[in-house]
Amino acid sequence: MLVDFIQNTLDGLSAGAAYALLALGFTLIFGVLRRANLSFGPAIMFGCYAATWTHVNFGAGLLLLALITVGGAVLAGAYVERLCFAPHRGGSAIAAMVASFALWMQFEELATLVMPRHLYAFPLLVEGDPLALGPFTLRVDALVTLAVALIACMLLAWTLYRTRFGLAVRALIEQPSAAALAGINVPWVFVRVFALASAIGGVAGYLVVATHGQITPMLGMWATLKGLLAMMLGGLGSLPGAVIGGLALGLLEAHSQWYLGPQMRDLIAYLLLFVLLAARVPWMTTRSAS
Amino acid sequence: MDKAALLLSLVLAQTPQADLRCVATGEDFVYDCSIMLMRGGRPLEGADVTVGADMPSMPMAHSVRPAKAIPGTKPGEYRARLDLEMLGEWAIKLRLDGPVRDLLVLHYEFDSKGAKPSMGGQKMEHKKH
């Protein structure tokens, strides 16, 4: 019993690490732009499919595929930013979100046009058997995911607290009106935040796809849902919250699925979110969501 | 049993059943399909069959022009050519007209070779375990 619990906790943490990265990407965009980007997952999917396409047609090593994934996600993210968020800055949030949904549709159709099969194999992050540590099974790719996520968070923290760009980002999150007055080139910060968020998302996407060894067109919606869910659970607009929310979601899912099955797993996550929102728990509703 | 339920049960016993066999033609996402229609255990002949397709998620999201089926060689057999937009799971809609009017929905998984009956209701899951 205890062994199962700890095993599920370990598995949950590694899934949660990917969710945390997704949530961080969402939160960066939301914290700075005050908008939710429904194309976040699909942009990541674009990057993953670009890598899959490369792999299928040319064959490529893990590192190259990772770079292509991240690059593709950033490129797709820039497209979304230009078309959906830049024109509506200071305008209608709903228009921006619906526009981002429209682009989501584009990305999905593009993926199925170029790669028509429903499922493609993706090179595994790690070949071989999981490690056995006593009664526990440690998947090496899970450990890699955790390590990469940790490094990504550290790099992000460094960016936010040790660079001028990071200062501008934090200023925009905390005091948007004052930041504009202080002479920060807000549109340029937005562009770079989007790129950063997309890059982080790309890393998360790569880790997920390389761990599962496969990719489907459902990845876009999946990544968006998990990112949104994790971001909201941890408290909208809070970066540490995003990490906590992601890990918490991973743990919640792992344990729910073990004891109650996959449908209950999703049901519980959504129920928790609904209840927390309905109760308007203070940590969840800290930031104005236009 | 009340009258409505009786009527209902009588009609349901006459529900046509269908079986679909499809073969890829080599042209992208075009399939030659053969449909066997049965009703009350016997082949259903003389029906006007139109074959359409939709994907389970977001029902109107794909445009597959319905194909009129022509009677095949065996009794109860109808043949049609389906031009789908992509591979994957499709809900095939058989619209019957003529002596029998009905709409049957069947789930098939289309791949590069042909179609297999699918379980229906599969969700692409990203499970961790």
Next chain:
Amino acid sequence: MDDYALGVLTNIGLFSFIALSAYLLLIAGEMSFGQQAFFGVGAYAGGILTALYGWPLPLAALAAMALGALAQFLVALPTLRLRGLYFAMATLAAAEMARILFELLHWRRSIDGELAGPDGTQGFRGIRWIFEHGIEPLHYLGIVGVLLALVLGLFVFVERSKLGATLRGIGQDPELAASVGIDVQRVKLGLAAAAGALAALGGVLYAHHNTYIEPRNFDIMLGVHSLAYALIGGLGTAFGPLLGVLLDIGVLESTRVFHGYRMIVFGGLVAVLLVFRPRGLLDERMVLWIRQRFS
């Protein structure tokens, strides 16, 4: 007109109901990602009543609408004070929960030796009331059309009335509305019930048109699409959502040229359109202009 064209027109009508339910909430300032759940409630409730218990369709539709209204009311109650993305996420969570519940729903009844009814993820086949009662596709389109016309008539009436002004007032500035004595919460609850009933009506009609429903029909795609139809068509009038549906399904059907590229084209058009018209084609300014031109 062939059966297929009739089917397309019917679908335009059916999706107009759910687009209108999203629109109703949008003009009062609430962005709901969850209308598909109430569409689904209507579909399952109506289907169960006619296929398993032999209810006549009109009665089943009324019951489905009542259930949809109740369901949306119950979701609205705890979420009244939520705004913006919080409200949207709450509706999304509720809708996904509903979809999962549909996946767990097994309500099987033996009808003359055959098991019928919702079977979880396998879906709900055999909703054949309109076939059993000899209703031709043209007649069904007529029924859908008449109901839609009635709903639109109701909307037009409400828009010109004080209630319409109240709703738009709440949408623009809820605090201001409250300060002039409007019970914002009561209005929102009533609105929720109306939107739920509207979506459910679309659902029950959809279930009978299709004869088959499954949980996947009621996923986020449908919900976000309805929101998009309402926004793109325009928030100035109830004909806006209708226009949105027409644009999408109409574009889809009339341009075989775009076969396979339809979403890329349409998605791009939507994004570009919203840059210039963030409140849709038939937005408030356009509606005002039209009224002035024709009065």
